[in-house]
Amino acid sequence: MAIETIHVYLPEEAVDCWFPVRAEHIRDDLYRILDDAPDDPVWEFGKGDIVRCRIQKLGTGMTFEDGLVAFEKTN
Numbered sequence: 001m002a003i004e005t006i007h008v009y010l011p012e013e014a015v016d017c018w019f020p021v022r023a024e025h026i027r028d029d030l031y032r033i034l035d036d037a038p039d040d041p042v043w044e045f046g047k048g049d050i051v052r053c054r055i056q057k058l059g060t061g062m063t064f065e066d067g068l069v070a071f072e073k074t075n
Helices: none
Strands: 002-009 018-027 030-033 050-060 063-073
Touching (some): 018 050
Parallel strands (some): 002 063
Antiparallel strands (some): 002 018, 030 050
């Protein structure tokens, strides 16, 4: 079981934000979220959800890095 960091969207924030979470890589672009979602901030997906991820630029100001971003729930 490979554990990786993926990023989950925070839909209630004033600007686009993603939160890093631990996820189990299932296969291809599918991951199972392992971390519990806190009450604040609110996550788009939660613990146990199987999500599709894609590479996306994440960062602030002048610093951007590629990160795995959850974009679709599959279960």
